[in-house]
Amino acid sequence: MKKRRVKKTYAEINEKIRQGRVVVVTAEEMIDIVERHGEVEAARRVDVVTTGTFSPMCSSGAFINFGHTSPRIKAHRVWLNDVPAYAGLAAVDCYIGATEVIEGDPLNSVYPGEFNYGGGHVIEDLVAGNVIRLRAEGYGTDCYPARRFEKNITIHDLRDAFLFNPRNAYQNYSCAVNMSDKTIYTYMGMLRPRMGNANYATSGQLSPLFNDPYYRTIGVGTRIFLGGGEGFVAWPGTQHNPHVPRGPNGVPKSGAGTIAVIGDLKKMSPRWLVGASIQGYGVSLFVGIGVPIPILDEEMARFTAVKDEDIFTQVYDYSVDYPKGMVKSLGEVSYKELRSGEITIMGKKVPTAPLSSYYKAREIAYILKDWIEEGKFFLGEPQMRLPSGRGENND
Amino acid sequence: MEELMAKKIVIHYAAENVDQPIIYELVKKHDLVVNILKARILPRRDGVIVLELSGSKENFDQGIRYLKEKGLRVEPLSKSVSQNTERCVHCGACTAFCPTQALSIDRETMKVSFNVEKCNGCEVCVTACPVRAMEVNLF
Ligand code: SF4
Ligand code: SF4
Numbered sequence: 001m002k003k004r005r006v007k008k009t010y011a012e013i014n015e016k017i018r019q020g021r022v023v024v025v026t027a028e029e030m031i032d033i034v035e036r037h038g039e040v041e042a043a044r045r046v047d048v049v050t051t052g053t054f055s056p057m058c059s060s061g062a063f064i065n066f067g068h069t070s071p072r073i074k075a076h077r078v079w080l081n082d083v084p085a086y087a088g089l090a091a092v093d094c095y096i097g098a099t100e101v102i103e104g105d106p107l108n109s110v111y112p113g114e115f116n117y118g119g120g121h122v123i124e125d126l127v128a129g130n131v132i133r134l135r136a137e138g139y140g141t142d143c144y145p146a147r148r149f150e151k152n153i154t155i156h157d158l159r160d161a162f163l164f165n166p167r168n169a170y171q172n173y174s175c176a177v178n179m180s181d182k183t184i185y186t187y188m189g190m191l192r193p194r195m196g197n198a199n200y201a202t203s204g205q206l207s208p209l210f211n212d213p214y215y216r217t218i219g220v221g222t223r224i225f226l227g228g229g230e231g232f233v234a235w236p237g238t239q240h241n242p243h244v245p246r247g248p249n250g251v252p253k254s255g256a257g258t259i260a261v262i263g264d265l266k267k268m269s270p271r272w273l274v275g276a277s278i279q280g281y282g283v284s285l286f287v288g289i290g291v292p293i294p295i296l297d298e299e300m301a302r303f304t305a306v307k308d309e310d311i312f313t314q315v316y317d318y319s320v321d322y323p324k325g326m327v328k329s330l331g332e333v334s335y336k337e338l339r340s341g342e343i344t345i346m347g348k349k350v351p352t353a354p355l356s357s358y359y360k361a362r363e364i365a366y367i368l369k370d371w372i373e374e375g376k377f378f379l380g381e382p383q384m385r386l387p388s389g390r391g392e393n394n395d
Numbered sequence: 396m397e398e399l400m401a402k403k404i405v406i407h408y409a410a411e412n413v414d415q416p417i418i419y420e421l422v423k424k425h426d427l428v429v430n431i432l433k434a435r436i437l438p439r440r441d442g443v444i445v446l447e448l449s450g451s452k453e454n455f456d457q458g459i460r461y462l463k464e465k466g467l468r469v470e471p472l473s474k475s476v477s478q479n480t481e482r483c484v485h486c487g488a489c490t491a492f493c494p495t496q497a498l499s500i501d502r503e504t505m506k507v508s509f510n511v512e513k514c515n516g517c518e519v520c521v522t523a524c525p526v527r528a529m530e531v532n533l534f
Contacts, residue, residue, distance in 0.1 A: 054484065056525065114522050190492045190523060197491040274484055276525040286484055286526070341502065353491030357484050358505035 004297040006043040010381040013047045013294050017375055024048045024292075024372045026365040027206050027304055034305035043301035048372055048379070049293045051208040052225070052364030055201055055356030056276045056284040058187065059167035059238065061097040062123055062265050066134060067159040068092055074144035075136035079103065080122045082133070091144055092136075092159075096122055098285035112185040112280025120285030121275030123163070126155045127227070128270040161265040163227060163273075167237035169289050171209030171257035172313055175200040175333060175352075177345065180319035185280020189355055191318055198315065198343055198350045203361035204308045204335035208291035209257045211304045213250035214390045215242075217294050219382025224261065225290030225368045228272035231263025232380060233291075242389035250303070253312045253332065257386060261289065272364075286357075290364040292372060294379055308335035315345050401449035403432065403472035403516060404459070408442045412467055425458040426450055445472060472516040475532050478509035483528035489520045498529075 016022040034042045078085040078094040085094040100119035136149040178191035222233040237258025272288035314329035371377035427450040436442035489498040497513035520529040
C-alpha cells in the first residue's frame, strides 16, 4: 500500500461538522477542484463530497405496523388502496412492495399496459399524508378472533412505517436498445425498433457508488439521504457483485455494487419518493438517495473526482438477448456520450434518453451538502464494509 | 386523389351556442366523420367538446370555417397538452418517445422542458410519462 499524505478520520470530520468548519462540495464540484489543485491538496481542503441519484428503483418497499385492532386480528391478507401487501409476518405487520400492482389492473392484457397505480404509489400517498384504505382479512384464532378489518388511515395513524429497500443505487447499469423490428416496452422504457433510441439509467459522475468504486467508505451504518429524510445503508444490496471488469480508475464497466437501505418513512417526502408507472412493464418507485463520501485521504479525493467521460457501460439488446438471459455487449459507451444525447453503436448514431433524473440527483447532492454544512447531518462510520473484491484490508 | 385527413380538435362553447346542432351539421352538410372523444357542458352552460374529425381536406376546412362562423372557439388538441411542472421529475424518459422533440433536455441544467409550439398532440407522453406529468387539459 502506498503511503498516504493526507489522513482524516470520521471522528475528525464529524468534529468539524459540529464546529461548523467542515468543507463540503458536490461530486460535480470535486472534479474541478482535483483538476486544479491535485488530489493531495484537494484531500487537504475538502472533507466531504456529496452524491445523488433519483431513479425508479424496483427493489424497494416499506414495512408497516398498523397497530392492534379491537377485537384483535391476525392479518393474513392486507391491502392498501387495493394494492396487496405481504402479510406473512406477525399479526399487524406487513410489507408493501413498490412493484405490486393494484388488484384488478388489466396488466398487459391491453398492451402496452398503463399500470396506473401500485405499491410505489401507495408509498408516495403515504408520505404525502394522503388517506389510504387499509383492508385486512384474518382466519380467526383464539387469540386473534377478528376476520375482517377496514379503516381509512394516513401515515400518522400507523404505529411504525419504515422504508426498507433490498437493492438500490446500482453501481452502473446497462444501456438498452432494441434490435428487433417492433417497438418494445421494458423496464428500461420504450425502445423503438432498429436501435431507434438508447435508454440509460444512473446519474454517472454524481451517482453514489461511482464515487467510491471499492466501497471504502460505504457500508453497514453509513448515514445517507433517503427519500428526503435520513436513512442508513443496512447491508450490501441483493445482487451486489464487486467482481466485474473495472477500468484503471477502479470504476466497474457494468452493473456491480448495490446497497440495501433503511429509513423512517414518516420523515420522508413525496418529492423524493414518487410512484412510477412504466408503460408495458409495471409500477415502481422513484427513490432519491444521496451518500456523503468522506475524503479520508488522497485516494478518496481521486475517486470522487471521477467524471462522466471516464465511466463506461455496456449496450445491450433488450429485444432478444436480454429476455433470453444471454446478454452480450453491443458496445461500450461513456456517460459523457450518453448524456450528450447521442451515441454511436455499430456505426449507427442513436439518440439517447435517460430514465434517471440527473437534475434531481444534482438537487440531492446540494441538499445533503447544506445539511452537513448546517451541522444537521453527521457521517456514520461503516460497521462493516460492503464486499469489494479488493482484498481483506480494503484501504 | 382526394386528400384525406383526421384531426383532433377542441371546441369551446359559450352558453348561447349550446342549442345549435353543430355535430349534425358537420356530418350532414360537411360530410365529416365525427368521433366525440370528450364533452362537458358546465353549469353555466358553457363547455368544451373534443372531437376527432375526419374527411377530405376540403370538407375539413369548410367544417372548421362553419364552426368559427357560428362563433365557436376552435383549437387543435395539441394546444391542450401541458407539462405539470410540479409533478415532472425531469427524468428525461419522454425525450425518447416524443416524436416532435417538443420535450427536450437542456444539457446544462438537465431540466426537461416542453415546447408547446412543437407538440403535435399525439398524446404518447400522457401514458408514457412514468409520473403522469404530461396532461391533456380539456376542461
Ligand atoms: S417523462 Fe414525465 S417526469 Fe420524466 S421528464 Fe418527461 S414529463 Fe417529466
Ligand atoms: S403530445 Fe406527442 S408531440 Fe406533444 S409532447 Fe407529447 S409526445 Fe410530444
